[in-house]
Amino acid sequence: MSGEQARKLTVLVAIWALLLLAPYWMPPLGGYTALGTRVLVLGLAAMSVNFLLGFTGVLSFGHAAWFGLGAYGCGLMLKFIALSTPLGLIAGTVLGGVMGGLLGALIVRRRGVYFAMVTIAFGQVFYYIAFQWSSLTGGDDGLRPFSRQPLHLGFATVDILSDATAFYYFVLFCFALAVAIMGFILRSPFGRTMLAIRENERRARFLGIPVERHIWIAFTLSCFFMAYAGSLYALVNNFADPRGLHYSQSGDFVIMAVMGGMRSFWGPLLGAAVFVVLQDYLSSVTINWMSFVGLLFVLVVLFFPRGLLGVIRRKSEA
Amino acid sequence: MTQLLLFNVTNGLIIGAFYVLMALGLSLILNLSNVINFAHGGFLVIGGYIAYTITPYVGFWGALLIAPPLTAVIGLAVERVLIRPLYGRDPLYSLLLTFGLAFIIEDGTRFIWGAQGKPVTIPAFLAQPLSYEFFFITGYRLFMVAVVLFTVALLFLLLRYTRLGIRIRAGTLDLETVSALGVNVRALRSLNFAVGIYLAGLSGVLAAGQLGLEPTMGAGVLMPSFIAIIVGGVGSLTGTLLGGLLIGVASGLAAVFLPAASEAIMYVLMAVVLLIRPRGLLGEEGMMT
Amino acid sequence: MSLLEVRNATKSFGSLVAVRDVSLSVRQGELRAIIGPNGAGKTTFFNLISGFFPPTSGTVTFDGKDVTALSVTKRVQLGMARTFQITEIFPELTVHENVRIGAEVAAGYRLRPWISRTEAEKVERTIEETLALIGLSAKANRLVGELAHGDQRAAEIAMALTLRPKLLLLDEPTAGMGDQETYEITQLIRRLHRDSNFTIVLIEHDMRVVFHLADHITVLDQGKLLAEGTPQEIGANEAVQAAYLGKAA
Numbered sequence A: 001m002s003g004e005q006a007r008k009l010t011v012l013v014a015i016w017a018l019l020l021l022a023p024y025w026m027p028p029l030g031g032y033t034a035l036g037t038r039v040l041v042l043g044l045a046a047m048s049v050n051f052l053l054g055f056t057g058v059l060s061f062g063h064a065a066w067f068g069l070g071a072y073g074c075g076l077m078l079k080f081i082a083l084s085t086p087l088g089l090i091a092g093t094v095l096g097g098v099m100g101g102l103l104g105a106l107i108v109r110r111r112g113v114y115f116a117m118v119t120i121a122f123g124q125v126f127y128y129i130a131f132q133w134s135s136l137t138g139g140d141d142g143l144r145p146f147s148r149q150p151l152h153l154g155f156a157t158v159d160i161l162s163d164a165t166a167f168y169y170f171v172l173f174c175f176a177l178a179v180a181i182m183g184f185i186l187r188s189p190f191g192r193t194m195l196a197i198r199e200n201e202r203r204a205r206f207l208g209i210p211v212e213r214h215i216w217i218a219f220t221l222s223c224f225f226m227a228y229a230g231s232l233y234a235l236v237n238n239f240a241d242p243r244g245l246h247y248s249q250s251g252d253f254v255i256m257a258v259m260g261g262m263r264s265f266w267g268p269l270l271g272a273a274v275f276v277v278l279q280d281y282l283s284s285v286t287i288n289w290m291s292f293v294g295l296l297f298v299l300v301v302l303f304f305p306r307g308l309l310g311v312i313r314r315k316s317e318a
Numbered sequence B: 001m002t003q004l005l006l007f008n009v010t011n012g013l014i015i016g017a018f019y020v021l022m023a024l025g026l027s028l029i030l031n032l033s034n035v036i037n038f039a040h041g042g043f044l045v046i047g048g049y050i051a052y053t054i055t056p057y058v059g060f061w062g063a064l065l066i067a068p069p070l071t072a073v074i075g076l077a078v079e080r081v082l083i084r085p086l087y088g089r090d091p092l093y094s095l096l097l098t099f100g101l102a103f104i105i106e107d108g109t110r111f112i113w114g115a116q117g118k119p120v121t122i123p124a125f126l127a128q129p130l131s132y133e134f135f136f137i138t139g140y141r142l143f144m145v146a147v148v149l150f151t152v153a154l155l156f157l158l159l160r161y162t163r164l165g166i167r168i169r170a171g172t173l174d175l176e177t178v179s180a181l182g183v184n185v186r187a188l189r190s191l192n193f194a195v196g197i198y199l200a201g202l203s204g205v206l207a208a209g210q211l212g213l214e215p216t217m218g219a220g221v222l223m224p225s226f227i228a229i230i231v232g233g234v235g236s237l238t239g240t241l242l243g244g245l246l247i248g249v250a251s252g253l254a255a256v257f258l259p260a261a262s263e264a265i266m267y268v269l270m271a272v273v274l275l276i277r278p279r280g281l282l283g284e285e286g287m288m289t
Numbered sequence C: 001m002s003l004l005e006v007r008n009a010t011k012s013f014g015s016l017v018a019v020r021d022v023s024l025s026v027r028q029g030e031l032r033a034i035i036g037p038n039g040a041g042k043t044t045f046f047n048l049i050s051g052f053f054p055p056t057s058g059t060v061t062f063d064g065k066d067v068t069a070l071s072v073t074k075r076v077q078l079g080m081a082r083t084f085q086i087t088e089i090f091p092e093l094t095v096h097e098n099v100r101i102g103a104e105v106a107a108g109y110r111l112r113p114w115i116s117r118t119e120a121e122k123v124e125r126t127i128e129e130t131l132a133l134i135g136l137s138a139k140a141n142r143l144v145g146e147l148a149h150g151d152q153r154a155a156e157i158a159m160a161l162t163l164r165p166k167l168l169l170l171d172e173p174t175a176g177m178g179d180q181e182t183y184e185i186t187q188l189i190r191r192l193h194r195d196s197n198f199t200i201v202l203i204e205h206d207m208r209v210v211f212h213l214a215d216h217i218t219v220l221d222q223g224k225l226l227a228e229g230t231p232q233e234i235g236a237n238e239a240v241q242a243a244y245l246g247k248a249a
Helices: A003-026 A033-055 A063-083 A085-107 A112-132 A164-186 A191-200 A200-208 A211-237 A247-260 A267-285 A289-303 A307-315 B002-033 B039-085 B091-113 B139-161 B162-173 B175-180 B185-211 B217-232 B236-256 B264-276 C042-050 C072-078 C094-107 C117-134 C149-162 C179-196 C207-213 C231-236 C240-248
Strands: C001-015 C014-028 C031-035 C058-061 C079-083 C165-173 C200-202 C215-223 C224-229
Touching: A003 A033, A003 A164, A003 B039, A033 A164, A033 A211, A033 A247, A033 A267, A063 A085, A063 A112, A063 A164, A063 A211, A063 C031, A085 A112, A085 A211, A085 B264, A112 A247, A112 B091, A112 B217, A112 B264, A164 A191, A164 A211, A164 C215, A191 A200, A191 A211, A191 C042, A191 C094, A200 A211, A200 A307, A200 C072, A211 C094, A247 A267, A247 A289, A247 A307, A267 A289, A267 A307, A289 B039, A289 B091, A307 B175, A307 C149, B002 B139, B002 B162, B002 B217, B002 B236, B039 B091, B039 B185, B039 B217, B039 C072, B039 C231, B139 B236, B162 B185, B175 B185, B217 B236, B217 B264, B236 B264, B236 C042, B236 C149, C001 C200, C014 C042, C014 C200, C014 C215, C031 C207, C042 C058, C042 C079, C042 C165, C042 C200, C072 C079, C072 C215, C079 C149, C117 C149, C117 C179, C149 C165, C149 C179, C149 C224, C179 C200, C179 C207, C207 C231, C215 C240, C224 C231, C224 C240
Parallel strands: C014 C224, C031 C200, C031 C215, C079 C165, C165 C200
Antiparallel strands: C001 C014, C001 C058, C215 C224
């Protein structure tokens, strides 16, 4: 048991060391810091999807809606109301999270494929709103211009706008905050009821867990995490785009989670890293990158359904 | 005004008929195999492009007869090789697989036939308006509706009276029992999948004649088909039929009064239905959980 | 006073009547067995008691409260726990984790984002006591999904016990088990009844188990109440013998 804990601690230290040192080891390997920032944000989004998918066993295929709403909330705040990065983050997180929670209450009784379908379809509602309401959102061209603002900490000002490394560390800080909360919830009694529902809904119900209410809470929490990630994404790009709400974006998040390993906490981050780097590379070498991404989906489903971490874990156990 | 209204309602019905064909295919596959076929729009595109390719040799009528079964054969191959291994696993996997497949099909058609739209020539006598006053009712549109009506009627008869159809319906309700009765469930699912894809292929041919062809058109009809199923109630084919027509007409009407909302109206309709009747118009109680 | 009182319960699915006008009264501390040939409506009747679905007509009273319209969750909170014919567990979690979820829910912590050290220790004590009672202490850190069938069943009963139920409903606890496992589960149920004073209602096919354990036996046939009485009375009842022999013939 203590060997297991030591192993976990080692992995944890390794992950954080890698993340903290990314601006130093990425460029020599041909990466660039901004790519690292994108991995963090999309990884956080994939982990938020997995909070629901991997740990509660509920398949939402419309989570990009909350991600995109977060981005728009953040962008609108920065563009129209206040030039403040923290306020932008809060606005985006609240907008996406609250909308997600409201919708969740409507659909939480659905299950399985039906739940997936309803989440896809409702996700598209927000896509169309962002697309059609051009006077507010900029429509198909996206929301611009706005930009993240330097952070005023009282004793110092951090220029996260033009200093890519400073921005990376800002995003890493935000990422760490969300991930810590997520991990904390998953280790709580409530988090264990999520696992119970994933493992066996009937048994969970017959232990006295009001399953629908717990799924709704998990769904809403996951929407808040998602919207938070979306807000960060708006800061990364200084831009918000309707495609960020589209169901194909949801599909990307789900495949990141599955590719990395749904059953593991960090798997989706790994999945996001592989996905982002691959997409970055493919779109630079071929115009048919869509086919390759599609092929990736097919291959992951057929050959790596337990994800990269699942494969590694199984190997190490064997 | 009356004419405009009529124009848009007719339009809505025709679009609705499309949605119905697509949604029925999706529904068949969903009900029996618990697979959300994201690539369904892709099969519509394949059907359309096959028709486009063979029309110069066999004519429009030939294409109408040949393209859908060819599409179904491709669908059958896909089901055998890619989807069959996923039955019995979390529906997440088949969803992701067909999702990727939709990408591949869209990109593939673009690679083979180009990104530009392609017209499919329809027989001249069908292209004529039927009357000067109602210029929008072309022979082709009437013809399309007739084909859809005929196909849907045939499908429902097949499901009600043939052995295959009865097995499909029984399997939808209780697959285990059907399997215990000695029905080959694998073959049943394959055939059922092929029927669903046939309908997508047929939609593709019909759509090609009306709208021309584009690689992205599959994704465009997918969402309305989903909504048709949700509105009608998962598990009920009659519901799907009703749902498709309803959202078609609703978006037709919205186009008259609030053009920007013609797409959004479907979603509003869905939200209202789910609020008032969570299982959809004709959904079975047992299907919802 | 009786702990569980079912009055004139009927359940029909469309034209099929699975349970017809069945009444049942279980005393505090009793061990009641429900038997009957296949298709007699035993599990349907169980589902009515535990709230899996509501009866078409009739009432269920539990611990002095009319629970006919209450959800499963509410009934569990009132002190009704059950196991299933096909074991329902959390396969990818360890025995300890399985039982812990039950213990935490029972302690009222299910919505807590954290629990204090004392609360955690209290939960841990419940888990240890339950595992000791059920005889699974040695296997606490094994994944439940990897255990033998009998141990899985024991783990399911352990989860139900963490709820400290007033009434324990066991649906065919020995289903699919060999002689040795059947014997062990029977001994376990006997201990729970005799030593820990649990009130238990169980459905059972194995007549050795039934006659060994039960204070009272209720016999259902074709959805109807056929007979009720002590094991001696049921053993001598001609209608019961006819029902079983009739099926066998």
